[in-house]
Amino acid sequence: MANEAALDFITDKITGLEIIKQELSRMFLNTTDLDQADDIRREITRLNQLLFTLESMRNSLAATANEVPPPPPQRIAALTDALRRLDSFVSGDQNIQAALNFLIQVAGVIRTA
């Protein structure tokens, strides 16, 4: 398939961000702190906008006849590293603020990868 490498790269980014969004949504439902809920809601909204952009990119890429070069190895390595960090995240038993910071940080790395 044409542009397979670029499509896989975007799909991996989307998968990682979807996992983060799922965790944030769970935290949002469980928190009783209104200020914290505001922060989490803001992050989920931001993630939704980012996911929308990435999914639109994926739709365009799948429809184009033009060849798009595969992402450079550094970017693939950065994304793989961020996804590995995300895999190590265990939800539920941490301090909620620490978990929030961690997820926001990993989302930032995935976004820029």
Place this chain on the structure above:
Amino acid sequence: MKLKTLTPIILLGLSLSTFGCAGEETARQVALQLRESIVEDEQIIDKTIATQTTFYEDQRKTIEKYRSENIPLELEAQRRKRSAEAASAMSSNPQQEARLSNLMNYLQETNDKEYELWNKFYGGEQQAREELKSKIAKLQRQKKVLTQVKDNLNQLALASNRKKRARMLIQFSQETIAALKASQ
């Protein structure tokens, strides 16, 4: 429309207007060649329509998915902001602000604001959906024009001794191609 399709149309017109019966036979031959080019073009357009339709459908679903997820969050953020503002005003001056009439006004205004936001968000969604629909419709129109041209050429290639009809069909084909180019 490719240049190789347009050139035979011009040749076809010249053959019919310049020569007699021999010219008519030449015109029929050119029409046959031209038909092949049109069929090729049609296949390209068919492929483009299929790809673009899939893209527009996927994109419509993507838009709907994220809008439906973000709209409740944005509404809730607005609600939270307004209630925080009202709570601050009431707690800073409880004697003046914490009255039933103020509270009722606040609830009424909040309700109106939310209604406005719903209208805004869903109005945008409707517009996005219609834009995508019109893009697909445009591709379908292009395909229809091409099919018409092909039908004309079919008739022209098969009909012998019908010079007038041939001229008319060529003129019609040229006009439809010009209209198609203008619409792109």
